[in-house]
Amino acid sequence: MRTTPSSPVGLHRVTEPAGAALPQAARVLDAGPELWPDEVRIDVETLNLDAASFRQLSEKHEGDGAAVRAEVLAIVAERGKMQNPVTGSGGMLIGTVAEVGPESPLGLTAGDRVATLVSLSLTPLTLTDGLERWDGRSERVPAAGTAVLFGRSIAARLPVDLTPDLALMVMDVCGAPALVTRVVADHVARGSAPTVAVLGAAGKSGSLSLAAARAAGAGRTIGVVPFEAEAARLRPTGLADEVVIADARSPLGLSEAVAAAGGPADVTVVCVDVPGCEQPAILATAQGGTIIYFSMATSFSAAALGAEGLAADVTMLVGNGFVPGHADLALDLLRGTPAVRSLFESRLAAEA
Amino acid sequence: MRTTPSSPVGLHRVTEPAGAALPQAARVLDAGPELWPDEVRIDVETLNLDAASFRQLSEKHEGDGAAVRAEVLAIVAERGKMQNPVTGSGGMLIGTVAEVGPESPLGLTAGDRVATLVSLSLTPLTLTDGLERWDGRSERVPAAGTAVLFGRSIAARLPVDLTPDLALMVMDVCGAPALVTRVVADHVARGSAPTVAVLGAAGKSGSLSLAAARAAGAGRTIGVVPFEAEAARLRPTGLADEVVIADARSPLGLSEAVAAAGGPADVTVVCVDVPGCEQPAILATAQGGTIIYFSMATSFSAAALGAEGLAADVTMLVGNGFVPGHADLALDLLRGTPAVRSLFESRLAAEA
Numbered sequence: 032m033r034t035t036p037s038s039p040v041g042l043h044r045v046t047e048p049a050g051a052a053l054p055q056a057a058r059v060l061d062a063g064p065e066l067w068p069d070e071v072r073i074d075v076e077t078l079n080l081d082a083a084s085f086r087q088l089s090e091k092h093e094g095d096g097a098a099v100r101a102e103v104l105a106i107v108a109e110r111g112k113m114q115n116p117v118t119g120s121g122g123m124l125i126g127t128v129a130e131v132g133p134e135s136p137l138g139l140t141a142g143d144r145v146a147t148l149v150s151l152s153l154t155p156l157t158l159t160d161g162l163e164r165w166d167g168r169s170e171r172v173p174a175a176g177t178a179v180l181f182g183r184s185i186a187a188r189l190p191v192d193l194t195p196d197l198a199l200m201v202m203d204v205c206g207a208p209a210l211v212t213r214v215v216a217d218h219v220a221r222g223s224a225p226t227v228a229v230l231g232a233a234g235k236s237g238s239l240s241l242a243a244a245r246a247a248g249a250g251r252t253i254g255v256v257p258f259e260a261e262a263a264r265l266r267p268t269g270l271a272d273e274v275v276i277a278d279a280r281s282p283l284g285l286s287e288a289v290a291a292a293g294g295p296a297d298v299t300v301v302c303v304d305v306p307g308c309e310q311p312a313i314l315a316t317a318q319g320g321t322i323i324y325f326s327m328a329t330s331f332s333a334a335a336l337g338a339e340g341l342a343a344d345v346t347m348l349v350g351n352g353f354v355p356g357h358a359d360l361a362l363d364l365l366r367g368t369p370a371v372r373s374l375f376e377s378r379l380a381a382e383a
Numbered sequence: 384m385r386t387t388p389s390s391p392v393g394l395h396r397v398t399e400p401a402g403a404a405l406p407q408a409a410r411v412l413d414a415g416p417e418l419w420p421d422e423v424r425i426d427v428e429t430l431n432l433d434a435a436s437f438r439q440l441s442e443k444h445e446g447d448g449a450a451v452r453a454e455v456l457a458i459v460a461e462r463g464k465m466q467n468p469v470t471g472s473g474g475m476l477i478g479t480v481a482e483v484g485p486e487s488p489l490g491l492t493a494g495d496r497v498a499t500l501v502s503l504s505l506t507p508l509t510l511t512d513g514l515e516r517w518d519g520r521s522e523r524v525p526a527a528g529t530a531v532l533f534g535r536s537i538a539a540r541l542p543v544d545l546t547p548d549l550a551l552m553v554m555d556v557c558g559a560p561a562l563v564t565r566v567v568a569d570h571v572a573r574g575s576a577p578t579v580a581v582l583g584a585a586g587k588s589g590s591l592s593l594a595a596a597r598a599a600g601a602g603r604t605i606g607v608v609p610f611e612a613e614a615a616r617l618r619p620t621g622l623a624d625e626v627v628i629a630d631a632r633s634p635l636g637l638s639e640a641v642a643a644a645g646g647p648a649d650v651t652v653v654c655v656d657v658p659g660c661e662q663p664a665i666l667a668t669a670q671g672g673t674i675i676y677f678s679m680a681t682s683f684s685a686a687a688l689g690a691e692g693l694a695a696d697v698t699m700l701v702g703n704g705f706v707p708g709h710a711d712l713a714l715d716l717l718r719g720t721p722a723v724r725s726l727f728e729s730r731l732a733a734e735a
Binding site: 282329339 | 390392394404405406407408470471472473500501502504505535536537558633634635662666676679681682683684686687688689690691692693694695696697698699700701702703704705706707
């Protein structure tokens with residue numbers, strides 16, 4: 032056990048630039064397996080690379096799996112974490128708790144099988160198997176090595192009733208239904224059962240958001256999808272009262288489609304990972320309503336200036352991926368909503 | 384008067400990309416002075432460039448005022464609006480109503496002296512004087528030309544008891560105190576008098592935010608400024624219970640300074656228009672707290688991933704510049720808070 036002072040956010044592991052940066056912004060972390068008293072060490076089983084990161088690596092190496100593997104190994108060896116230097120993103124991991132420091136506040140026990148819900152881009156990581164079981168052609172990376180969780184971190188025990196792949200897929204997007212639950216419940220507490228529109232409603236975070244909205248008391252749910260194939264997937268699930276096809280980047284197209292389905296929305300949830308949805312979402316939302324932006328393609332200034340430019344009195348939330356209890360809430364929604372579960376399982380099957 | 388159909392949000396003025404984008408997202412607007420029936424034409428008197436935009440231009444040209452002026456002229460000539468292509472932001476303007484279309488719902492009359500409270504980034508604008516009265520070294524730009532307001536827009540008549548420069552300076556940032564009022568009142572309604580930290584507290588939006596926080600029931604106000612000269616300006620005003628000097632870009636520096644002043648904050652207001660304040664603001668905010676990002680330098684992904692990486696249960700708001708009644712609220716705060724008024728007047732004097 033190391034005895035120098037440690038920081039709950041991991042500043043003590045930052046070796047370059049030392050002292051100033053948080054682990055996510057750091058170039059290099061100390062990924063040594065010896066723990067500080069408030070840390071937890073994980074024996075790694077699987078890495079799940081962030082989709083944007085894997086795509087960048089794969090395109091850079093033109094699909095050459097061996098070259099992708101070599102670059103991932105080189106990044107981790109050099110930086111002490113799996114953070115793609117181009118996209119800045121990481122991913123998450125599954126593993127087994129190997130050691131728990133005596134001052135760790137995370138409530139984990141050696142032997143627990145967990146998924147880490149903080150990004151790999153800030154998680155100290157060493158790899159010991161040369162990733163020999165990975166062909167470099169999939170985001171899911173069988174791996175051996177160790178990872179470290181700081182005092183202030185998030186890890187969820189893997190449920191025993193779901194496959195790890197399914198659980199991981201749910202936990203990857205679990206912030207969305209948790210925040211939707213909070214916002215819809217807040218509207219309900221103010222006396223109305225809100226109309227909720229979800230953009231990208233047939234996707235992972237979108238379908239969970241629809242289920243969360245209904246469970247939290249939404250009066251009407253509107254699922255927006257970009258084309259008929261997605262609509263055909265969403266309609267039979269019954270997750271949305273209305274399924275409409277519209278381009279979420281089209282201000283008029285989106286607002287007219289949502290209006291025709293019973294809008295404008297009191298709560299609009301943006302789960303579409305393309306740029307340009309800020310103002311369309313604002314136009315589709317009622318005065319006094321709330322917009323939750325979950326897409327990493329969201330432009331802060333487009334949203335801020337967009338609302339002002341439309342004289343729109345809307346509350347706009349940055350989709351924080353952390354809400355206490357988010358993993359359990361999402362897993363329970365999956366368990367309790369067969370339509371969501373079958374959407375996720377068909378997506379898993381398609382990826383396999 | 385033009386006779387083709389028009390849209391209250393100005394779609395009819397978008398020439399590139401035609402038909403798809405709203406004026407704010409458009410590359411080029413038709414800024415021609417001939418009106419559609421629901422529009423208003425303004426004879427321009429002064430432009431007020433957004434602070435982030437002016438700073439970017441000034442730094443790009445290393446303070447060369449003539450080069451800054453040339454670039455502003457080029458942007459307006461090319462785009463039909465003053466939208467900085469790097470920051471995406473605009474600013475606002477003062478002028479006199481020249482013509483009111485018969486179907487305009489804004490309630491304006493020819494001859495009214497007004498400030499437009501929608502961003503220049505979406506306002507059709509032509510300049511006719513080459514900005515010859517501007518030295519390119521200040522955000523306030525004496526100008527001649529015409530601007531157009533759409534059906535759905537915001538313009539405020541200039542008050543008669545304040546100078547136009549002072550009124551404009553207040554209205555330029557009036558969204559901040561209005562949203563701070565709403566958020567603080569919401570915390571108060573939930574049973575606590577929140578601790579409010581304002582980053583950039585000696586500035587325009589910062590000082591008004593401090594005054595708004597106190598008026599709305601904040602329990603303690605903390606003003607954060609970057610160096611002693613600003614602290615010396617803020618301390619005697621009494622707007623903040625505590626004035627602390629810290630770099631808002633330093634995660635540890637900021638959070639420790641706010642903690643020492645009685646933090647963490649329940650509400651953190653970011654009025655510092657430099658990049659990199661997202662995670663520091665998160666670290667300075669209590670679990671369950673709210674952060675309002677008013678700076679156009681805010682990165683959406685840095686905020687979203689930053690909160691997740693710190694396991695921070697914080698509500699993060701995109702600082703919407705429009706809240707109904709915002710101009711009157713800010714002007715009343717100025718009138719009723721001599722300390723705010725003197726800060727604004729000394730800033731005006733320094734800029735003159």
